[in-house]
Amino acid sequence: MSAAAALQQSTLRQFVQARDALWARLSVFDWVSGVDLGLPPTTASANGDQIVLRLHLRDDVVLSRGQRAMIPTVVAGIAVHQVCASYYSGVDATRPAVAAPVASARVQSGNSIGRLCGATGTAGLLVLDRQTRQPGVLSSWQVLAGECARRGDPVVHPGLADADISDSDHIANLCRWMRDWDGDGAFATLETGRRWHSALAGQSVSQTSTVIARAVAPAAIGMTLRRFGRGEGVTASVDGIGIYRRHYQNSDGSLCCVDMEGILLRETPTGAHAGAALYGAGHQGALWALAGNEHCPEGATGVGLQCARSQSGDAVILSDLATVLKRLDLILPDAAPEAVALATVDGGMKTGWGSVGDFFEYCVALEHRRDASPKQREAG
Incomplete structure (x- = not known):
C-alpha cells in the first residue's frame, strides 16, 4: 500500500495544508527549490510506507547562518525534513547517448521529435483535440514550443539531434502549449494525411512491443512507473x-524560474534497472505510466510527462498527465469512436529534403506562408 493510501483523509489534508503554508512562507527566497510530501530523505523505502513534509533547498547555494535560521523545523505540528536539489528543464541539441527508435513510417509515441532549432526530445503520446478530433503529438514545452514559440511552428521527426537534417521530416505543427503553475506541455497537430499509430505508449528501442495506454491515473507516493520511448523499460518510484x-x-544561456506542481521520481533502488540514470539527452517529453499492467487487455495507465530533472540526474520531474490533457483540451484516442478510422489514414514519411539548402529553403517558405494573410495563403 502506498503512503498516501495509508494516511487517513484528515491526516493527508493536514499535511497538504502544512506544505502550502511552508511554501507561502519561504517561496520568496531564491535558495528554495521546492516543497512537497514525500519519502523520508534518509530512510526512503521502495514501498512508500511513510511520508513526510520536505523542504527542497538548492544544492548550488551555501546558506548563511541567518538564512538557515529562517527555516522552521515544525509547521502545524509536522516536522520539516530537508532535501538538497536543484531542478532544471532543458533539451539537448547534441547527439543523445541513447539512440532513439529508428524513423518510423508512422508517427507514434516514443518517436524522436523536436524543433527546427535542434531541440530534440520524445513524443509522449498521441492524442486528439477534444473539439476538432484532429490527431496530434503531446510532449513537453521545451521539446515542441520553447521561449519563442508561435502557433504553426513545424515539428520534425526524428529530432535534429538524432539525425541529419535531410533525414528528418516535417510531421506536425505547434498548436497549443502551457508552462505555468499547473505544469508543462505542448500539443502539435499532425500534418494532413499523416499516418499515425494510435498506441498511447510508444515502442522501445528494440522495437519489440507496442503498449497501448487507455486511461490516466493520479500519482501516489511509492508508486512504481515505467518510461516509454528512448531506452528499454527504465522504472522509477514516485518519491x-x-x-x-x-x-x-x-536561447541566450540565461535561466528563468517557473514554480509548478509536479511529481518527483527517483531511481528504483532494486530490480533490473537499479542505479540507471533517469535523465539523458532526448528523454524530455517521454510518457511515464504504471509499471506492470502495460500488457494487460485493458492497456497501460499513463501518469505524467517528463519535463525536468535534478542537477545530478538521479531524479526527474513529471507534469501530471490528467492536468495537461485538461488544460490543453485534449483526449486520449480510445476516448473517441473515430480514432480507429483516423489511424488508417494513409500518408507515409517523406525521404527528407535532400540537402541542407533545400531544408532551409523549405523553412523560409513555411515562415512566409505563416505570416501571410488568409487570402494570401489561399492564393499561394
Whole structure:
C-alpha cells in the first residue's frame, strides 16, 4: 500500500495544508527549490510506507547562518525534513547517448521529435483535440514550443539531434502549449494525411512491443512507473508530490524560474534497472505510466510527462498527465469512436529534403506562408 493510501483523509489534508503554508512562507527566497510530501530523505523505502513534509533547498547555494535560521523545523505540528536539489528543464541539441527508435513510417509515441532549432526530445503520446478530433503529438514545452514559440511552428521527426537534417521530416505543427503553475506541455497537430499509430505508449528501442495506454491515473507516493520511448523499460518510484521551482534555459544561456506542481521520481533502488540514470539527452517529453499492467487487455495507465530533472540526474520531474490533457483540451484516442478510422489514414514519411539548402529553403517558405494573410495563403 502506498503512503498516501495509508494516511487517513484528515491526516493527508493536514499535511497538504502544512506544505502550502511552508511554501507561502519561504517561496520568496531564491535558495528554495521546492516543497512537497514525500519519502523520508534518509530512510526512503521502495514501498512508500511513510511520508513526510520536505523542504527542497538548492544544492548550488551555501546558506548563511541567518538564512538557515529562517527555516522552521515544525509547521502545524509536522516536522520539516530537508532535501538538497536543484531542478532544471532543458533539451539537448547534441547527439543523445541513447539512440532513439529508428524513423518510423508512422508517427507514434516514443518517436524522436523536436524543433527546427535542434531541440530534440520524445513524443509522449498521441492524442486528439477534444473539439476538432484532429490527431496530434503531446510532449513537453521545451521539446515542441520553447521561449519563442508561435502557433504553426513545424515539428520534425526524428529530432535534429538524432539525425541529419535531410533525414528528418516535417510531421506536425505547434498548436497549443502551457508552462505555468499547473505544469508543462505542448500539443502539435499532425500534418494532413499523416499516418499515425494510435498506441498511447510508444515502442522501445528494440522495437519489440507496442503498449497501448487507455486511461490516466493520479500519482501516489511509492508508486512504481515505467518510461516509454528512448531506452528499454527504465522504472522509477514516485518519491514526492508537490511544488517545484524549475530553471528553464533561454536561447541566450540565461535561466528563468517557473514554480509548478509536479511529481518527483527517483531511481528504483532494486530490480533490473537499479542505479540507471533517469535523465539523458532526448528523454524530455517521454510518457511515464504504471509499471506492470502495460500488457494487460485493458492497456497501460499513463501518469505524467517528463519535463525536468535534478542537477545530478538521479531524479526527474513529471507534469501530471490528467492536468495537461485538461488544460490543453485534449483526449486520449480510445476516448473517441473515430480514432480507429483516423489511424488508417494513409500518408507515409517523406525521404527528407535532400540537402541542407533545400531544408532551409523549405523553412523560409513555411515562415512566409505563416505570416501571410488568409487570402494570401489561399492564393499561394
